[in-house]
Amino acid sequence: MSNDVKNNNIVSNGITAQNRPQTTLKSNLDLPDVDTCMARLALVSQQKSASAIMRWLGLPPSTHSNWKRRNSVNYDRVVEGLLRHNVSLDWFFAPSTDLFYPNVSSVVSETGTEYQSNEAVSITIKALEHVEPIMQHYKVKMTEQNRQIMAETFLKRRGEGMLLDTALRQVAIALATAQGNAEK
Numbered sequence: 001m002s003n004d005v006k007n008n009n010i011v012s013n014g015i016t017a018q019n020r021p022q023t024t025l026k027s028n029l030d031l032p033d034v035d036t037c038m039a040r041l042a043l044v045s046q047q048k049s050a051s052a053i054m055r056w057l058g059l060p061p062s063t064h065s066n067w068k069r070r071n072s073v074n075y076d077r078v079v080e081g082l083l084r085h086n087v088s089l090d091w092f093f094a095p096s097t098d099l100f101y102p103n104v105s106s107v108v109s110e111t112g113t114e115y116q117s118n119e120a121v122s123i124t125i126k127a128l129e130h131v132e133p134i135m136q137h138y139k140v141k142m143t144e145q146n147r148q149i150m151a152e153t154f155l156k157r158r159g160e161g162m163l164l165d166t167a168l169r170q171v172a173i174a175l176a177t178a179q180g181n182a183e184k
Contacts, residue, residue, distance in 0.1 A: 031075060031093065034067045040095075041078070044087050057081030127151040131168055137174040148177055 032040065038050060047053045049059035058081050067073050090097075109152055131144070131150035140146055153171050 031073070034071060034073055037067075037073050037078065038064065040092055044082075044085075044092070056085070058084060123155070124151060128156040130154055131172075134168050134172050135175075138169070138176045140172050140175045141179055149175065 038053065040046065041053045041057070045053050045056040047056050050064035054061045054063045057063075057078065059077055063074075063077075078092070079089060082089060128147060128151055129153050132147070135142060135146065137151060140150075150171060151170060153168055
């Protein structure tokens with residue numbers, strides 16, 4: 001038995017496990033096409049020309065013409081550039097999708113009979129401190145359900161893509177209207 005077979009490096013037509021070409025994984029996701037990608041990049045980078053956008057991403061200016069010619073985008077390079085500029089990948093790749101954000105700290109862990117501090121509780125308290133004055137202003141009943149709706153709205157924000165206070169006020173107005181307590 002040869003050493004290649006013993007080491008699971010079976011040679012076939014001169015290709016081994018070490019020098020086998022990498023295969024590109026195809027995605028079933030609807031990723032933005034070249035034009036959509038460039039429109040979003042122009043928006044976030046505030047650059048007008050394709051070459052300026054490419055430079056903003058840290059790519060050669062000719063990259064855009066290569067994308068257009070191939071009709072495909074090197075998303076890994078886009079991701080690197082967006083992260084370098086602290087831009088949300090959610091915003092870029094799934095702007096209208098309500099994504100799930102796992103929160104590791106939401107798992108309650110015990111040490112003996114004492115519970116460790118839970119970050120999720122702190123975040124919820126902060127949300128309530130922000131929304132309760134708005135609810136009071138619009139005379140929304142302080143029910144558990146109303147507070148939960150308002151806190152969830154606060155926690156679902158994405159950066160500063162919308163004015164959070166405006167959205168919260170609108171929810172408070174809607175809740176107050178539904179309860180017949182809206183100011184006229």
